[in-house]
Amino acid sequence: MAPDIHPLMLLVASIFTSNILLANFLGMCSFISISKDIKSANGLGMAVTVVLVITAALNWAILKYVLIPLDLLYLRYIVFIIVIAATVQMLEMIIDRVSPGLYMALGIFLPLITVNCAILGVALFMEIRSYTFTQTLFFALGSGLGWWLAIMALAAIQKKIQKAPVPAGLQGPGIVLFTIGFMAMAFIGFSGMVNVQ
Amino acid sequence: MADRPADILKDNLWFNNPVFIQILGICSTLAVTNNLTNTFIMSMGVMFVTGFSSFTVSVMKTLIPRKVRMIVQTLIIAFYVIILDILLRAYLPDISKALGPYVGLIITNCIIMGRAEAFGQSNGPLLSFWDGITSGLGYAWVLMAIAFVRELLGFGTLFGIPVLPTFIPRWTIMVMAPSAFFLMGGLLWIIKTIMLKKEANSGA
Numbered sequence: 001m002a003p004d005i006h007p008l009m010l011l012v013a014s015i016f017t018s019n020i021l022l023a024n025f026l027g028m029c030s031f032i033s034i035s036k037d038i039k040s041a042n043g044l045g046m047a048v049t050v051v052l053v054i055t056a057a058l059n060w061a062i063l064k065y066v067l068i069p070l071d072l073l074y075l076r077y078i079v080f081i082i083v084i085a086a087t088v089q090m091l092e093m094i095i096d097r098v099s100p101g102l103y104m105a106l107g108i109f110l111p112l113i114t115v116n117c118a119i120l121g122v123a124l125f126m127e128i129r130s131y132t133f134t135q136t137l138f139f140a141l142g143s144g145l146g147w148w149l150a151i152m153a154l155a156a157i158q159k160k161i162q163k164a165p166v167p168a169g170l171q172g173p174g175i176v177l178f179t180i181g182f183m184a185m186a187f188i189g190f191s192g193m194v195n196v197q
Numbered sequence: 198m199a200d201r202p203a204d205i206l207k208d209n210l211w212f213n214n215p216v217f218i219q220i221l222g223i224c225s226t227l228a229v230t231n232n233l234t235n236t237f238i239m240s241m242g243v244m245f246v247t248g249f250s251s252f253t254v255s256v257m258k259t260l261i262p263r264k265v266r267m268i269v270q271t272l273i274i275a276f277y278v279i280i281l282d283i284l285l286r287a288y289l290p291d292i293s294k295a296l297g298p299y300v301g302l303i304i305t306n307c308i309i310m311g312r313a314e315a316f317g318q319s320n321g322p323l324l325s326f327w328d329g330i331t332s333g334l335g336y337a338w339v340l341m342a343i344a345f346v347r348e349l350l351g352f353g354t355l356f357g358i359p360v361l362p363t364f365i366p367r368w369t370i371m372v373m374a375p376s377a378f379f380l381m382g383g384l385l386w387i388i389k390t391i392m393l394k395k396e397a398n399s400g401a
Contacts, residue, residue: 023374025228026302074283077301078275085268114271117305124298169390174382181378188373 007138010131014142017191020118021150022184027118031151032176041155042148044109049144051091051113052122055084056140059123060133080123085114118147153183202327209331215308216339227340227377228299233356236344237337238285238292242300244333246277247309251329253277254317270313271304278303308336343380347371 005013020026030044059080067073092110096103113119122143126136157179166175209215229235253273254261261269282300285293293300303309312332317325348354351371353361370376 025374025377028227074279077279077282077304078272080301081271081275081304085271117302120305121298121302124301128298167386167390169393170382170386172389174385174389177378177382177385181375181382184373184375184378185370188375 005135007134010135011138011142014139015146015149016187019146019150019184019187020121020143021147022180022187024121026121027116027147030113030116031147031154031180032173036155036158038152038155038159040109041151044113045144045148045151047109047113048116048118048147049141051084051088051110052119052140052144052147053137054091055080055087055119056122056126056136057133058083058087060126060131060136063127076124076127080120084119084123088114118143150183154179157183202324205324205328206331206334209328209335210338211335214335214339215311215332216336227343227381228374229296230340230344230377231347231351231372232295233341233344233348235292235295236340237356238289239296239299240333240337240340242281242285243303243306243309243336244330245281246274246303246306247312247333248326248329249277250274250309251313251317252322252326254313255320255322255325258318266314266318267310270310274309274313275304308332339384342384343377346380347376351376 014020018024021028021031027048062079062083063076067076067079088110092103095110122140126139131139154176158176161175161179170178229239250270250273254270257269257273278301281303282293285296285300309329312329313325316328320328345355348356348371349361350368353359353363353365353367368376
């Protein structure tokens with residue numbers, strides 16, 4: 001019953017037309033709090049992309065080979081969240097061992113990712129739209145890249161905003177939300193290019 | 198921190214409203230705000246989960262080792278979300294379908310974990326339950342306000358009932374994602390201005 005979309009189309013669509021953050025509102029919490037400087041935005045974006053691809057693949061396999069055959073679909077929320085938490089923990093340990101440099105760059109962001117809605121969101125979208133394995137991989141990769149792109153863009157814009165005269169009541173999250181709104185409008189301009197549902 | 202029920206209510210609805218102060222937890226719910234009915238059901242769901250998970254965390258606070266409390270809290274929340282999902286599917290199948298993945302995403306709603314961690318850990322069960330419910334309520338009214346504007350201007354309806362005459366053009370933008378960001382930003386702007394004014398008055 002998998003929808004008949006070419007994986008590459010799905011990749012483009014999930015980066016631009018249905019950006020996980022700007023169209024589906026997922027991953028807002030860390031998005032707003034981390035987007036203050038470009039360096040950490042980059043680190044977080046990279047970490048989200050990596051974790052997304054790994055957990056989506058794992059969750060797909062678990063869904064297909066464990067939950068559906070055993071008729072335990074209602075347990076999927078708990079299973080998905082455990083898989084995500086465990087993956088993040090494992091990644092943290094592995095990266096710490098293998099590459100201390102990368103750990104310095106990514107390490108502090110990893111725990112934040114467990115509660116990032118985008119990760120769970122991709123797993124749930126993949127389940128509801130019944131993607132195949134390849135489609136899931138490309139969808140997860142695209143969503144991660146889209147999120148990364150959005151947070152980098154916002155961080156860069158925020159740098160400019162810091163120098164701009166913003167009304168007192170609008171400072172802080174208010175102006176950030178307006179900025180995100182304009183970004184979302186720009187991304188809507190891409191729609192019509194590819195459609196995904 | 199206030200500890201009388203009335204103070205908690207006031208705090209959570211206005212002074213310390215989780216949405217205004219920390220922009221927490223809008224991920225899962227902002228997406229459904231183009232329709233009042235869905236927003237209402239979703240907010241009720243969040244209230245239910247916040248209340249009961251704060252209650253459970255508070256009851257179990259002496260049993261949970263501090264080191265693993267995050268994961269235990271997540272599991273408690275997931276437990277209530279599953280109950281909510283099954284209830285919705287049984288009694289409101291249409292809405293459950295429309296909400297899609299967003300019901301499951303209540304698990305990662307930061308408000309719930311935040312309340313359980315900040316309040317449930319250090320207060321009695323009943324007070325924590327009340328705190329959770331009122332936090333959910335504070336969250337609900339903000340989202341309902343946004344949904345009200347979006348549905349009214351986007352579709353000309355409220356709760357699916359047509360209210361605007363047809364000669365008023367519909368704002369397509371209100372149905373789409375960006376409007377939620379704009380309305381949220383605008384609401385924050387108004388509220389922060391009111392708060393700043395109050396502060397200036399009480400300071401002078």
